[in-house]
Amino acid sequence: MEPVQLVSSVEISRPELVAFLQTLGAKADSTKIYDGVVYRGDANVWIVLDREGIDEDDVEIFTQKLGNTPRTSIVIDISRAEGSEQLAVEIVGRFAERWPVVVDNCLPEEIGGKVFTADELLELKASGKGFWPQYAQVGQ
Amino acid sequence: MAQFLLDNGIAVVSFQRLEYEPVSGDPISDVDIETDKAVIEVTTGRKRKIEQFDILRSNTYLNPSGKLVILFAPTYKKFVLANVLAAGYRVARSDQELLNITQSLP
Numbered sequence: 705m706e707p708v709q710l711v712s713s714v715e716i717s718r719p720e721l722v723a724f725l726q727t728l729g730a731k732a733d734s735t736k737i738y739d740g741v742v743y744r745g746d747a748n749v750w751i752v753l754d755r756e757g758i759d760e761d762d763v764e765i766f767t768q769k770l771g772n773t774p775r776t777s778i779v780i781d782i783s784r785a786e787g788s789e790q791l792a793v794e795i796v797g798r799f800a801e802r803w804p805v806v807v808d809n810c811l812p813e814e815i816g817g818k819v820f821t822a823d824e825l826l827e828l829k830a831s832g833k834g835f836w837p838q839y840a841q842v843g844q
Numbered sequence: 845m846a847q848f849l850l851d852n853g854i855a856v857v858s859f860q861r862l863e864y865e866p867v868s869g870d871p872i873s874d875v876d877i878e879t880d881k882a883v884i885e886v887t888t889g890r891k892r893k894i895e896q897f898d899i900l901r902s903n904t905y906l907n908p909s910g911k912l913v914i915l916f917a918p919t920y921k922k923f924v925l926a927n928v929l930a931a932g933y934r935v936a937r938s939d940q941e942l943l944n945i946t947q948s949l950p
Contacts, residue, residue, distance in 0.1 A: 705874045707889045734865045734872055735899045741871060746862060748871045759891070781896060783874050784860050810889035812919045836888070
C-alpha cells in the first residue's frame with residue numbers, strides 16, 4: 705500500500721473521525737492500527753488519525769495551501785489493488801465536503817510530489833485521475 | 845521489483861497479495877512481495893509510519909511464519925528512516941541494496 709496525508713485546518717478528534725468514517729461505510733480494522741477501512745470489491749483504503757502529527761518541514765506548505773494553520777493530519781493508506789486509488793479520491797472528496805482539507809501525495813518533489821488543494825481535489829475526482837503519476841509507482 | 849528479484853535468483857512466493865481476515869472477510873493489508881525468506885514492503889512515499897509496518901511483522905495471517913520484514917523505501921526522509929531503523933527493521937534504499945539483503949539471508 706502507499707500513503708497520502710490528508711491535512712485539515714480544523715482539529716478533528718478520533719471520535720469525530722470514526723463517526724465520519726462510519727457514514728462512508730467504513731469497517732473496523734481488525735489489526736486495530738487504523739481507525740477504519742473502506743473497501744469496494746478488491747479496492748481498499750485504510751484510514752488513521754496521524755498521532756505523530758505534521759512534520760515541521762511541511763507546516764509552511766500546508767499553511768500556504770490551506771490558507772490557515774494545519775491542525776489535523778490523517779494518513780490514508782491505499783492498497784495497490786485495482787480501483788483503490790480512485791476509491792481514495794472519492795473518500796478524500798467526502799472529507800473535503802465536510803472539512804477544509806489538502807492532500808499531500810507523499811512523493812518527493814522530483815518524482816511528482818504535490819499537495820492538492822480542495823479545488824484540485826475536486827478536479828481529480830471529476831477527471832477520474834489519481835494522486836500519483838503512473839511512473840512514480842515503483843512498487844508496481 | 846519482484847521481477848528484478850526473480851531475475852537475480854530470489855524465490856518470490858507472492859506479489860501484491862491482498863490478505864483477508866478469514867472470519868469477517870474484511871481486508872487486512874497488502875503484502876507487496878513475499879520471498880521464501882522475507883516479506884518486502886515497497887513504498888514510494890516518504891512518510892509512512894512504523895505502526896503500518898508492524899502488522900507485517902506481527903499479523904499471523906499476513907506473515908504466518910514470522911519472516912523478516914524488509915522495507916524498500918528509496919525516498920524516505922531521514923528522520924522517518926531513523927525511526928524505522930530504530931524499530932529494528934531492515935531498510936533497502938536501492939534495488940541493489942534490496943538484492944544484497946535478500947541474498948544474505950540464511
